[in-house]
Amino acid sequence: MERLLTIKKLVIEGRWDDNIKVLIDNVSLHLDRGEVLGLIGESGAGKSTLGLASMGYVRTGCHIASGSIEFDGKELTKASENELNLLRGNRITYVAQSAAASFNPAHRLLRQFVESPLRHGLMDYTQAKEKAIELYRRFNLPYPETIGYRYPHQVSGGQLQRAMIAMAMATNPDLIIFDEPTTALDVTTQIEVLATIKEAIRMQSGSAIYITHDLAVVAQLANRIIVLKNGKLIEEGITREMMESPKEAYTRDLLNVRRQRKEASQPIEDVVLNISNVIAGYTKETTIVKNISLKVHRKRTVAVVGESGSGKTSLARVITGLLPLWEGKIFFYDKELPPDAAKRDRELLRHMQMIYQMPDVALNPRQKIRRILGRPLEFYFGTTGRKKENRVQELLDLIELPSDYYNRYPSELSGGEKQRVCIARALAAEPDLIICDEITSALDQLVAEGILKLLHDLQNNLGVSYLFITHDLATVRAIADEVVVMYQGEIVERGNKRKMFRNPSNDYTKLLLSSIPEMDPDWLDNLLSERQQEGKSIIAPS
Amino acid sequence: MVGVKKIKNAPWSAKIGILMVSITLLTALFAPVIAPFDEAEKVGDIWLAPGGKTILGTDQLGRDLFTRMVYGARNTIAIALLITFLAFLVGVVTGLMAATVGGWLDMIFSRIVDVFMAFPALILTLMILSILGTSIPVLIIVIALLDATKVFRLARALAMDITVMEFVEVARLRGEGLRWIIIKEILPNALPALIAEFGLRFCFIFLFISALSFLGLGIQPPAADWGSMVRENAGAISFGIFVPLYPAAAIAFLTVGINLVVDWFLHISAQIRAQ
Numbered sequence: 060m061e062r063l064l065t066i067k068k069l070v071i072e073g074r075w076d077d078n079i080k081v082l083i084d085n086v087s088l089h090l091d092r093g094e095v096l097g098l099i100g101e102s103g104a105g106k107s108t109l110g111l112a113s114m115g116y117v118r119t120g121c122h123i124a125s126g127s128i129e130f131d132g133k134e135l136t137k138a139s140e141n142e143l144n145l146l147r148g149n150r151i152t153y154v155a156q157s158a159a160a161s162f163n164p165a166h167r168l169l170r171q172f173v174e175s176p177l178r179h180g181l182m183d184y185t186q187a188k189e190k191a192i193e194l195y196r197r198f199n200l201p202y203p204e205t206i207g208y209r210y211p212h213q214v215s216g217g218q219l220q221r222a223m224i225a226m227a228m229a230t231n232p233d234l235i236i237f238d239e240p241t242t243a244l245d246v247t248t249q250i251e252v253l254a255t256i257k258e259a260i261r262m263q264s265g266s267a268i269y270i271t272h273d274l275a276v277v278a279q280l281a282n283r284i285i286v287l288k289n290g291k292l293i294e295e296g297i298t299r300e301m302m303e304s305p306k307e308a309y310t311r312d313l314l315n316v317r318r319q320r321k322e323a324s325q326p327i328e329d330v331v332l333n334i335s336n337v338i339a340g341y342t343k344e345t346t347i348v349k350n351i352s353l354k355v356h357r358k359r360t361v362a363v364v365g366e367s368g369s370g371k372t373s374l375a376r377v378i379t380g381l382l383p384l385w386e387g388k389i390f391f392y393d394k395e396l397p398p399d400a401a402k403r404d405r406e407l408l409r410h411m412q413m414i415y416q417m418p419d420v421a422l423n424p425r426q427k428i429r430r431i432l433g434r435p436l437e438f439y440f441g442t443t444g445r446k447k448e449n450r451v452q453e454l455l456d457l458i459e460l461p462s463d464y465y466n467r468y469p470s471e472l473s474g475g476e477k478q479r480v481c482i483a484r485a486l487a488a489e490p491d492l493i494i495c496d497e498i499t500s501a502l503d504q505l506v507a508e509g510i511l512k513l514l515h516d517l518q519n520n521l522g523v524s525y526l527f528i529t530h531d532l533a534t535v536r537a538i539a540d541e542v543v544v545m546y547q548g549e550i551v552e553r554g555n556k557r558k559m560f561r562n563p564s565n566d567y568t569k570l571l572l573s574s575i576p577e578m579d580p581d582w583l584d585n586l587l588s589e590r591q592q593e594g595k596s597i598i599a600p601s
Numbered sequence: 602m603v604g605v606k607k608i609k610n611a612p613w614s615a616k617i618g619i620l621m622v623s624i625t626l627l628t629a630l631f632a633p634v635i636a637p638f639d640e641a642e643k644v645g646d647i648w649l650a651p652g653g654k655t656i657l658g659t660d661q662l663g664r665d666l667f668t669r670m671v672y673g674a675r676n677t678i679a680i681a682l683l684i685t686f687l688a689f690l691v692g693v694v695t696g697l698m699a700a701t702v703g704g705w706l707d708m709i710f711s712r713i714v715d716v717f718m719a720f721p722a723l724i725l726t727l728m729i730l731s732i733l734g735t736s737i738p739v740l741i742i743v744i745a746l747l748d749a750t751k752v753f754r755l756a757r758a759l760a761m762d763i764t765v766m767e768f769v770e771v772a773r774l775r776g777e778g779l780r781w782i783i784i785k786e787i788l789p790n791a792l793p794a795l796i797a798e799f800g801l802r803f804c805f806i807f808l809f810i811s812a813l814s815f816l817g818l819g820i821q822p823p824a825a826d827w828g829s830m831v832r833e834n835a836g837a838i839s840f841g842i843f844v845p846l847y848p849a850a851a852i853a854f855l856t857v858g859i860n861l862v863v864d865w866f867l868h869i870s871a872q873i874r875a876q
Binding site: 380425 | 766767768770771773774775776777785786789790
């Protein structure tokens with residue numbers, strides 16, 4: 060096999076103010092032609108930095124301190140800007156995580172597709188256009204002849220991602236670098252994009268580097284896998300071997316993710332939240348929440364599952380009163396709630412708390428932790444002074460954070476720690492119900508596991524109920540008692556979690572369940588051939 | 602907030618700016634101590650060259666130029682500072698309220714501001730001053746209200762970005778009142794940009810007062826003021842005496858100094874936001 064890329068003892072450093080941080084610490088790897096190398100690790104491990112370094116690119120503020128990067132015989136660390144520009148977008152292309160951020164919203168898709176091949180003088184406009192249409196067709200995009208004339212905002216997330224992969228193939232590159240291409244997508248959309256990537260790699264018979272934090276996904280595509288942590292190479296191996304017998308403890312942790320299960324089911328007690336025939340929307344023409352009814356019991360967790368556009372977040376806003384409902388009623392214990400949050404009294408608001416997906420914007424960056432946690436105590440209970448300080452310390456203990464954190468600003472905490480603070484803020488009000496809106500979706504899997512375990516313990520000790528909104532079925536398995544599946548504003552299936560996972564009755568639920576990536580490297584191939592046999596499209600019905 | 606360490610790490614342009622502004626402010630503060638003569642005291646012949654008793658020479662009435670410059674700094678800066686404070690008080694409060702409450706309140710405030718901004722500021726001010734007279738209180742209130750419109754626009758734009766953040770929603774869902782949300786949640790996040798704007802506004806107001814004084818409608822004689830001094834001594838140019846350039850240079854000096862500091866401040870606030 061011909062060697063395509065060799066990285067030897069690479070050290071990349073980043074400079075911020077007067078601090079120097081080592082981002083890539085002495086990493087060596089190699090890639091042959093026709094191989095797919097998986098690069099996995101958590102946020103901050105250095106995967107993107109390493110992926111970009113394969114193109115000889117470092118982000119602003121960073122520099123290559125030492126080491127060599129050799130692509131097809133050419134030493135990239137010593138290459139001139141011109142030489143690098145000839146390679147990039149031509150022989151090495153990059154597929155970013157967010158297609159929406161990578162496409163220029165002011166230009167049509169086709170125009171952006173042809174930009175690279177034209178600029179590198181590889182083909183003329185007509186040839187490039189034909190290639191685009193061919194690729195769009197291979198990737199199952201709707202209306203392949205004309206979709207190129209649309210703007211990025213006129214296609215869906217999954218379609219845009221596929222268009223970006225097509226764009227990366229425009230120049231027949233030797234190496235494609237995929238940087239978390241499916242992380243931002245729904246589970247069902249992820250399948251179609253993974254299938255596309257598999258097809259793309261096969262078509263171009265070149266090489267690829269696939270970067271992700273999801274071991275199950277990378278196992279579907281990669282021949283070899285490299286595990287990164289804090290810029291260091293932890294383990295390297297052939298996919299099947301690594302999945303069956305990982306050598307390092309960290310790799311084992313990553314493999315064991317998604318194995319958490321909630322087993323014991325509690326006896327059913329009072330109904331805490333009763334939503335009855337609720338209909339709501341944002342404008343008169345579009346109804347987002349179509350006749351939803353559900354109940355949450357004390358000390359139980361109800362998971363609301365759905366993908367983007369299912370209406371689950373809107374449902375949360377209806378319950379909290381930010382989106383007044385049009386019809387139906389909401390009962391808290393047996394008190395009817397006014398539809399508008401502004402009309403609810405303080406006690407009512409106290410009993411129902413909400414935690415958000417992005418802890419970065421859910422915490423005021425100009426307030427210290429002691430103020431963030433202390434305010435609900437002052438506001439709801441009138442606690443002040445020494446009593447308040449003590450209670451803040453208790454809360455910090457509950458969420459397993461060190462006591463000196465009370466003097467920190469949110470920017471001094473990690474993502475997982477910030478989310479814990481959000482949980483503590485909700486707990487400070489001593490609520491009966493906490494609505495969790497995708498609270499683990501923005502976190503690394505290992506960190507998210509910690510949060511889920513914390514929530515579980517809190518429920519056992521404090522008796523709080525959760526309405527857990529998520530799109531991730533693995534999370535549902537870990538935390539829910541009952542499950543409600545939403546699709547396009549309606550509940551399509553509901554019931555006990557165990558029953559639903561074993562024996563789903565609704566087609567959409569079956570689709571969702573089958574779309575969770577498994578740790579088996581053959582899972583994707585099996586799934587695709589299964590679906591092809593059944594004649595089902597791999598795209599969710601619209 | 603800006604600590605001593607930050608000032609040490611500031612780029613040299615900011616340090617120069619701080620120096621320039623400090624010199625001017627200290628001169629204004631200690632004017633009676635620094636000035637060798639009285640504000641309106643005649644010390645010699647008209648337009649004398651620098652030398653002897655006078656460091657910079659005399660003006661068109663024979664008063665010491667240096668003294669006039671020092672007192673001019675004091676008068677203009679004092680009034681400009683007061684006006685800027687007032688403009689900010691009105692502008693920030695209304696701007697933050699408009700963004701947070703939204704709806705009809707936002708619309709009413711915004712449309713009033715639109716009307717005021719439709720008039721060229723100088724013309725509108727001249728009109729009002731010629732009707733109401735040029736006493737200092739009137740001057741202060743009129744210019745403050747006019748400049749408050751620009752502060753309103755900025756404060757509102759800043760607050761609009763902040764109110765959509767989830768932590769504001771968290772406060773609302775808690776049941777917090779408008780006062781808490783504006784003062785504790787929104788204002789701290791808008792502060793860096795507002796402080797930078799304060800410096801810029803001060804410059805513009807300073808220049809505006811100087812322009813009005815040059816036209817005869819600002820600070821009245823015999824009070825010293827850089828703008829009036831340019832006007833009063835304008836005739837000297839025809840004799841090849843560059844006296845009017847001294848107060849003009851002083852105006853430029855202060856403006857440049859403040860701009861250098863403000864640039865640095867904006868740089869810091871952009872860094873804070875990037876974090």
